[in-house]
Amino acid sequence: MALLPLLISCLLASAQTADNFYWYKDSVVYQLYVRSFQDTNGDGIGDLKGVIQHADYLKSLGIGAVWLSPIYPSPNYDYGYDIADMENVNPEYGTLEDFNELVKEMKARGIRVIMDFVPNHTSIKHGWFLASEARNDTDEAYSEFYIWKDPSGYDGNNKPLPPNNWLSVMGTGSAWQWSEKRKQFYLHSFLVEQADLNYDNPIVRKKMNNVLKLWMNRGVSGFRMDAVSWIYDDLACGNEPTSDHPNPNNPNDYGNHDQHRFPSRFSDEWVDVLHMMVMTLPGTVLTYNGDEIGLEDAYVRYDEGKDLQGLRAGPSRFAAMSRDFERGPMPWKAAKNGGFSTGRPWLPLAPSLWSRNVENEASEENKRSHLHVYKKLVQLRKTKTMTEGSCLVQTSDEGLLIITRVLRDNPTTLTVLNLGDFEITADLTTFRRSLPSSLGIVVSSYNFPATEK
Ligand SMILES: *[C@@H]1O[C@H](CO)[C@@H](O)[C@H](O)[C@H]1NC(C)=O
Numbered sequence: 496m497a498l499l500p501l502l503i504s505c506l507l508a509s510a511q512t513a514d515n516f517y518w519y520k521d522s523v524v525y526q527l528y529v530r531s532f533q534d535t536n537g538d539g540i541g542d543l544k545g546v547i548q549h550a551d552y553l554k555s556l557g558i559g560a561v562w563l564s565p566i567y568p569s570p571n572y573d574y575g576y577d578i579a580d581m582e583n584v585n586p587e588y589g590t591l592e593d594f595n596e597l598v599k600e601m602k603a604r605g606i607r608v609i610m611d612f613v614p615n616h617t618s619i620k621h622g623w624f625l626a627s628e629a630r631n632d633t634d635e636a637y638s639e640f641y642i643w644k645d646p647s648g649y650d651g652n653n654k655p656l657p658p659n660n661w662l663s664v665m666g667t668g669s670a671w672q673w674s675e676k677r678k679q680f681y682l683h684s685f686l687v688e689q690a691d692l693n694y695d696n697p698i699v700r701k702k703m704n705n706v707l708k709l710w711m712n713r714g715v716s717g718f719r720m721d722a723v724s725w726i727y728d729d730l731a732c733g734n735e736p737t738s739d740h741p742n743p744n745n746p747n748d749y750g751n752h753d754q755h756r757f758p759s760r761f762s763d764e765w766v767d768v769l770h771m772m773v774m775t776l777p778g779t780v781l782t783y784n785g786d787e788i789g790l791e792d793a794y795v796r797y798d799e800g801k802d803l804q805g806l807r808a809g810p811s812r813f814a815a816m817s818r819d820f821e822r823g824p825m826p827w828k829a830a831k832n833g834g835f836s837t838g839r840p841w842l843p844l845a846p847s848l849w850s851r852n853v854e855n856e857a858s859e860e861n862k863r864s865h866l867h868v869y870k871k872l873v874q875l876r877k878t879k880t881m882t883e884g885s886c887l888v889q890t891s892d893e894g895l896l897i898i899t900r901v902l903r904d905n906p907t908t909l910t911v912l913n914l915g916d917f918e919i920t921a922d923l924t925t926f927r928r929s930l931p932s933s934l935g936i937v938v939s940s941y942n943f944p945a946t947e948k
């Protein structure tokens with residue numbers, strides 16, 4: 496596949512970094528999967544000190560915020576999305592002191608910290624659940640913190656039958672789990688180990704609000720709730736006429752910790768294309784760590800798997816169901832374990848680590864690397880045209896996708912992406928008549944022949 500995207504702008508506007516309440520609308524948010532970012536104590540698990548170690552790297556990206564994957568104490572049935580204590584830091588990742596240090600180091604570099612927040616459920620190891628199951632209301636009316644229901648009846652063997660036929664989202668059968676201790680079922684929309692909280696209970700709502708306030712007081716700027724889609728809600732491109740081409744910015748087609756890495760889903764030639772697309776469309780941009788260097792999936796055998804969703808699906812469905820592949824550690828340099836850990840990494844790294852690593856991508860000789868393209872795009876993203884301009888998406892029969900961003904008294908920016916298999920020669924004035932005869936290239940993909948200004 497020969498993709499030849501380039502990005503043309505009449506002029507490159509100077510970056511604007513006005514600080515305002517709606518910072519999240521035009522900041523690039525960097526999703527940082529702490530467990531796989533950098534290990535500093537040799538246990539093979541990334542930690543908060545590892546994030547601090549790479550603070551200057553994060554600043555060099557030009558991002559506005561880091562969103563930390565859940566760092567709360569957790570029995571790790573769902574790697575942090577099953578929280579056993581929402582007010583503390585998992586000792587695997589460090590201490591509250593490390594967390595405060597991290598916030599300080601980020602703040603010093605103009606980077607905000609966003610926490611993952613899981614409102615729907617807690618781990619069944621959470622103190623609230625243990626008290627609820629025991630109907631222990633000594634401190635608080637914990638017995639009503641979760642959704643408990645009596646059986647709908649009993650089968651021939653006197654086994655309790657679930658209250659109804661609801662199924663869990665994880666595809667693991669009934670959403671109801673019997674508690675021998677309490678002699679009732681509890682609801683779990685996800686894993687059996689994640690009990691749904693009872694939001695009809697005002698005390699639960701108050702408790703959760705207090706948790707949010709606690710982290711805000713610790714310097715957190717915002718929360719990402721347990722669904723990625725909110726952050727993309729603004730991505731739909733303006734209301735100007737568009738063609739009937741499939742929506743180019745379907746958020747699910749971009750990277751995160753629940754989807755195979757996009758160079759592995761598509762091909763390496765798509766890396767710059769996708770970055771150009773999301774960076775030049777309106778709305779918040781989310782980058783999953785590693786995507787900036789075009790990191791590929793790790794190769795994980797069934798016996799090395801960690802994600803229960805994959806393991807419980809069995810060896811034959813592991814590759815389809817497991818999210819371990821996209822959670823492989825960051826390769827920092829061409830070294831053992833990519834410099835991620837001196838110990839045995841909790842998951843294997845992508846085999847491409849010897850060439851596809853941060854040090855190599857950042858080197859000055861490698862000027863057309865994915866990382867260099869990414870950084871230029873982040874800077875472009877900060878221009879007024881990108882944050883405030885109108886947006887028009889056009890396509891051509893040959894497979895060109897053109898995003899035009901216009902703002903009065905500011906440079907117009909055209910993103911020209913070749914989504915087809917062949918080299919294309921196109922007359923851009925058929926897309927925009929008023930184009931000047933000479934255009935400057937702000938950034939082009941690594942396989943585009945022309946050089947940049
Ligand atoms: C829990 O998650 C489900 C599925 O994502 C959602 O439909 C529901 O509204 C959530 N409930 C709460 C209380 O957040």
Ligand SMILES: *[C@@H]1O[C@H](CO)[C@@H](O)[C@H](O)[C@H]1NC(C)=O
Pocket residue numbers: 629631632633634
């Ligand atoms: C109930 O909770 C209180 C306070 O957390 C604790 O001291 C007590 O031991 C618990 N009782 C039982 C029966 O577990």
